[in-house]
Amino acid sequence: MPLPFKVQMISIPWFGGKNLNLDTTMRKILKRHLIIAGSLLSIFAGCSKGDHNFVISTPSPYISNLDLRKLYKGSDVTLTTEITRSATVVAGQVTSDHSGKNLPDGLLFIQNSRMVSATIDSLRGMAINIGAAAANYVPGDSVHIKLEGGVLKRVNGILQITGIPAANVQRVATGIKVIMTPVSTLTMLAKPENFEGLFGVVYNANFEPNIGVERIEGVKTLNEGSGDMQMNINSTALFKTELLPYSANVRGIVIPSATTGIPQIWPRIKADFMATSIVVDPTIPLGPNPAIITGYFADPESTDANHEYIQLMATQDLDFRQKPFSLITTNNAGASTPTGFPVNGWATGGLRTYKFNITKGTVAKGTFFYVGGYKLIGGLNSTDISQANWVVSKLYNDFDGDDGIGEKTANLLANSGNPAGIAIFATKTVDLNTVPSDVVFYAGTGGSVYDPVTRVGYAICDNDYYKRYNGTTFQPFYRQGNNTGKVAANPEASQFTYLGGVYDVATKTWPVKRLQKTIAVPKTAALAVIQEMAGATKITN
Structure with missing residues (x-):
């Protein structure tokens, strides 16, 4: 385009010995600068036109149990929208079943998770105290619970939300498959906070029962291979008269003891306690390769x-x-x-x-x-x-x-x-x-x-790879004789x-x-x- 002013044509010596036409050079430089300036004006105009839309967002009304549990620092917490960052509802799947009469009265247990990362477990449980109405819900129900005004606190050792009226609970679905978390002493005692309130299962729980006499009622110690943990059966439980076996698979809610704070697994109903032990005749001798x-x-x-x-x-x-x-x-x-x-x-x-x-x-x-x-x-x-x-x-x-x-x-x-x-x-x-x-x-x-001089080494047995005798030659260690x-x-x-x-x-x-x-x-x-x-x-x- 024509320039808005006149540029005088000048010829000057250049470093290479040639003359430079200043008119041509100046035109190219000015054109370049005008193009850049025009582009910047377009960008600024676009930003000013749409910047009011950039900050508009709507906070989620839902909060996870993981985030709820983080709010508790040892003292009661009143749940306000300021505390929960505008969240007013917790959604989850019901895990409690009060029909067996072994869970704390009035507590509705739910669990949920939120996306953290592919390798971080965010599944957490929570107890909601809604009184007698808790018995109206069964495992597999999906519920939404309005939280505002509730109080997060520990009662009898259990972290729970109190002050929630039954009307604040809405059942939105039924028959949802309940997630069941494997529980071991190693993992649970390492991070008890992660397991509290969850629906879990202890596989191959080993007891030391008085066979034929001892019942499952009370606090029983079990060992699933990694250490000792506890199972709680209340005197109100409808299945308290079941006999204690040598071993069982035990399902239930993980609840801390009211007196010691030690996490325990509480079966909900009779079907949560499944004996798995076999009866072995102690008079039958062991073979050479049992x-x-x-x-x-x-x-x-x-x-x-x-x-x-x-x-x-x-x-x-x-x-x-x-x-x-x-x-x-x-x-x-x-x-x-x-x-x-x-x-x-x-x-x-x-x-x-x-x-x-x-x-x-x-x-x-x-x-x-x-x-x-x-x-x-x-x-x-x-x-x-x-x-x-x-x-x-x-x-x-x-x-x-x-x-x-x-x-x-x-x-x-x-x-x-x-x-x-x-x-x-x-x-x-x-x-x-x-x-x-x-x-x-x-x-x-x-x-x-193996030392052939002192004859020390790792003992072997007769199997598909090793023999203690090679003919009449005794060779009881690995790499001795033909045990190679x-x-x-x-x-x-x-x-x-x-x-x-x-x-x-x-x-x-x-x-x-x-x-x-x-x-x-x-x-x-x-x-x-x-x-x-x-x-x-x-x-x-």
């Missing part, structure tokens, strides 16, 4: 600490109260101490061997059971598999091994390349010469595992190693030898992935 090793998870993603486990199978009905067992692992990595040959065999301890005593629970013939750390299938943030039969769940990275055998370790099952092994014993008393019920070794062939086999190579990351094979209970032999197979264990895998795959270990007769 339990066999069927697989292991040795290299979880992210961290091995407290996330490794061993899978086993019973070849006859077992009751570990009657006849305690133990399981020991060995790690012979170069840095494991004490160095040198294991002078006490499986009982060497230190960072060479780690012991779990198995003193609770029952296992039916031909079924799997587990020993290890957290009850998670594939390591940190993976599927909870508490429903499997965990006879021991122990944080081996936090606690020493049982009976002084083993220091706490981040690597229960080695993947160093040197020999690593697992042995299950039909006794808690283990020394250099104790014969295992079953034993396997995997990984490499080096390391100081191994069931598998180094573990693979995020792979469950299963051994397969067929064990004949009648002949106490392996007609089909175990061979290493692996299966990927993604974070979302179900228990069936490590129990129902083709080629899993089986028993006959």
Whole structure:
């Protein structure tokens, strides 16, 4: 476009020795600046035209139990829109069932969650005190509850919202599937606030009952493999006269004790308490291989600490109260101490061997059971598999091994390349010469595992890989004589190693030898992935 003023044409010497036409250059520069200025004016005009829409938003009227619980700091909180950031309603699924008369009167228990991230659990429970109307709601109801004016407080140890009239509760749906959270002593006592008010289940809860006499009424101590916790059955419960079994699956609401604050699981109705124990005749002797090793998870993603486990199978009905067992692992990595040959065999301890005593629970013939750390299938943030039969769940990275055998370790099952092994014993008393019920070794062939001079090492048993006698020659240790086999190579990351094979209970032999197979264990895998795959270990007769 024409410029609004006249530019005099001047020729001047340029650095390169040529003349520069100033008129042409100035026109180009001015054009460029005018274009930029016009663009900026358009941007500013657009911003001023629409900036009043930018700040308009509507706060959500809903608040989650997670956020409600954060409001309580130890003293009563009156719920106002200022406190709740304009939220006036909590929505959730009902978990309480007052028909069994074992829950605190007047409390409607609900649970809900909100999106935090894919790896953070936000499911939380809450008790709402609405008086007698609480009995009108059943598990699976979906409700909206107006909160304004209610008071968040602890009453008899229970965090609850009081001052809510029954009219503030609206049932918006029925028949919703209720989320049930697996509960273990390890996880619940570590973060009791996360579990309070939730509908949970304790699998394989082991009791110490007076069989045929003791009833379930009262506060009963149970152990699900990771530690002791409590179950509460009130004197008002309609099912209080049920007899206490050796073990059961227990569902219910997690409620803290009014006197101690210790979280307890409160079954709601009779069907929440399901006996699972089998009756084992104590006069039946144990065979030479009452339990066999069927697989292991040795290299979880992210961290091995407290996330490794061993899978086993019973070849006859077992009751570990009657006849305690133990399981020991060995790690012979170069840095494991004490160095040198294991002078006490499986009982060497230190960072060479780690012991779990198995003193609770029952296992039916031909079924799997587990020993290890957290009850998670594939390591940190993976599927909870508490429903499997965990006879021991122990944080081996936090606690020493049982009976002084083993220091706490981040690597229960080695993947160093040197020999690593697992042995299950039909006794808690283990020394250099104790014969295992079953034993396997995997990984490499080096390391100081057997000394032919002093004849110390890791005891083996007769199975598909090892023999205590080679003809008439006695060879009771691994890597002695022809006991040099191994069931598998180094573990693979995020792979469950299963051994397969067929064990004949009648002949106490392996007609089909175990061979290493692996299966990927993604974070979302179900228990069936490590129990129902083709080629899993089986028993006959």
